[in-house]
Amino acid sequence: MSLDLTPTAPLLSATGEARRQIEICNACRYCEGFCSVFPAMTRQKAFADGDLTQLANLCHNCRGCYYACQYTAPHEFALNIPAALAEVRVESWERLARPQALARLFQSHGVAMAGLLVAALAGFFWALAALKPLAGAGFYAHLAHNTLVAIFVPAFLLPLALIALSLRAYWREVGGGRVRLAHLLQAMDSAARMKNLSGGHGEGCNFEKGDRFSDRRRLFHQLMMYGFLLCFAATASGTVMHYAFGWEAPYPLFSLPKLLGVPGGAMMLAGAAGLALLKLRADPALGARRVWGGEMAFILLLGFVALTGLALYAATGTGAVGPLLAVHLAAVMVLFLLMPFSKMVHGFFRLAALVAEAGKPAPVGGAE
Amino acid sequence: MTDWPQTSWPETFDLAVVGGGNAALCAAITAAEAGASVLVLEGAPKPYRGGNSRHTRNFRCMHRAPMDPLVGSYEEDEYFHDLMLVTKGKTDEGLARMAIRSSEECLPWMKAHGVRFQPSLSGTLSLGRTNAFFLGGGKALVNAYYNTAQDLGVKVAYEAQVTHVHLDGDRITHLQAEIAGKPVTVQARAFVLASGGFQADIDWLARAWGPSARNFLIRGTPYNRGVVLRDMLDQGAESVGDPTQCHAVAIDGRAPKYDGGIVTRLDCVPFSIVLNQKGERFYDEGEDVWPKRYAIWGRLVAAQPDQVGYALIDAKSIDLFMPSVFPPVKADTIEELAAKMGLDPQAVRRTVDGFNAACRPGKFHPTELDGLRTEGLDIAKTNWARPLDTAPFYGYQLRPGVTFTYLGLKVDARAQVHGPGGPIRNLWAAGEIMAGSILGQGYLAGFGMTIGTVFGRIAGKEAAAHVA
């Protein structure tokens, strides 16, 4: 790679700023042990826009490299890697999303998310009133199973298709190579353990406690992620039971959907409460300020989905099932629809970044 | 711990520590663990706390067997031998060996007090045996120590510049300080001085070195101005180390005047030719592998007109060294490069032509002494001599960057400071302020932090025992 560092007209100013900062890091490298961003950066001397997109998506804003940096403001180098990479990261999600305008809207505006939720609520209340089936038990008494499927399958698959398009664009931008199973497994392993949030020493990150380490963010994020996956598995198992065995909801407590869904919901709820609290405590100047509101709204939305889901279960057999069902379905619907346009998309990009990283050659050292 | 500049304390502290870098914190933590009440007076504001220690990345550690993260073994005699090589014998053997032996127990102590280590950096594998690298560098180390100190009840005053250490007979009675600009008297029963060197006082450097020192860049904190050292010397404290010398390396000439730290270093010299303002070479760029020559180039550049040098590289060699933080000047011809760097294109052309004609074919090997040398030049390049013939050409400006000063307080093996009438009974010193006792000349990578940790711990222990 040539050493022409005259910046190629940057795509976006955030990328230009990140490039300036990363070049300083690359001459320093003190933070090499914190996470996968630093070893990845040592691979080159000059950073193309795609390189920065990749580095940004490897970073998860643990802030270790901010508190450890001797060049943070008031030093004239004014380093703030967590914020610089957060800006690039959010911009990459917006730029690579289809359609971009929706991403711009929902990434940063919690109000827009709330607005969509209200609209979905209205829609479901209307559906409950207008499409009330003649027969059916439990919540199928309120909305027929087929109606539910007709609404949710497209609401789930369409966003996933859009995300797939985004990831393809991402892969092109960062120059990802052939995907091998080993790379996938390696990436999955990192993600499953959230290895990079352990701070390189296993004591956690610097998210909410300044220059002290804390494992809370990792803990709450794990609760959220695995809670979400459990709930997802609950729904999937319910679908299988419905179609394969003709066993329809409502399910008793000792059934797969409930055994997975109730703890899953509780974990999501705890995770959301914890993550929201940490977000309030953390210094907003070390993240992408612009999207703080959107990110917070997204956490609350996840919590709301879990809460209404649990409430729906608790209300079994009572008159509250109808309205609660509308509320829960509306929340789930919004969550699904916003997958490509909200913080939710970070999971997909991050996994892609880890896979791309696993496929790149090992970093080389300088000649010191 | 108070983060804001508190200026008065109800209690008389057992120990007042002057400075807020590695040596100061090791002393404060050790004394607090022994039960002493401790006040740390850090001259810098909080964002700049930690002196030069926050710019460091490793310390040099003796070990008889592999000791995480260090591989192999690095025994006392080899360590001492390395020290003798760089200091050319200017060291106090007893103190030096004591420091070396103690370094072994520093590593577990540091871990127990919050410092985290990492496998050696990708660019520095050769140091994986002798030097343990701090995860996140020196600022992370400093943060860990401040947190540990806070948990032990140590009080910290920032923007607390000590101006006078009052010596009365064989005791220190009190300190005078300015805390956030307000004059304050600090009472304590024992005192540790750990306020670093004096490299940030350019006037002092200029008096010692000559006016050319005004063109030097200071690689570390602007807060180490040697005020306390000067005050102690004025009161007759015993000193050690050459007052006219400082350790300077050649760094990127565009570095900030202070605090540029590690990213301004330039490793390009072995693969370049280095010219002065007249466009002439002045020293063998290929004398030895870079880590061994790193230290002498500061001095060499300092001796050139206006204390500046110009390293020229061609496209063949540009990827052979760690990047500096500033991009090199780039041009398609030697003349154009010279003009862009403010040099006389004709003079540079002549030098490059002469050099190129003196290069001989042979096998180039960037990582070892390859013996590829010029023939017939007054100043030969004795390794890695390849003609500068492949465009584009690149140039870096070099200036001396000061890392370390040698003049300091003489201490004994208990870190005690001596006045005109013998040991001062309640005064100890640690870190760069006393390092001249051991590092009389030259510099051994990672030894500054070793000295601070070893003597900081000794000073803290002795001070706590004194007040117990």
Ligand SMILES: Cc1cc2nc3c(=O)[nH]c(=O)nc-3n(C[C@H](O)[C@H](O)[C@H](O)COP(=O)(O)OP(=O)(O)OC[C@H]3O[C@@H](n4cnc5c(N)ncnc54)[C@H](O)[C@@H]3O)c2cc1C
């Ligand atoms: C860029 C750079 C990189 C380095 N890398 C390494 C390395 O990797 N390994 C290594 O071993 N060494 C390294 N060194 C050398 C090392 O930094 C020093 O040897 C070491 O930090 C000295 O520690 P100290 O505690 O004595 O002084 P410092 O850490 O400099 O602390 C001095 C403290 O005293 C305070 N102070 C000064 N005057 C006053 C006053 N009047 N009143 C109150 N407070 C005052 C300062 O604010 C500061 O907090 C490096 C130096 C530089 C410049």
Ligand code: SF4
């Ligand atoms: S964040 Fe600061 S300390 Fe860390 S690698 Fe970058 S410049 Fe160095």
Ligand code: SF4
């Ligand atoms: S914030 Fe954390 S994850 Fe991001 S680059 Fe810094 S150390 Fe790595």
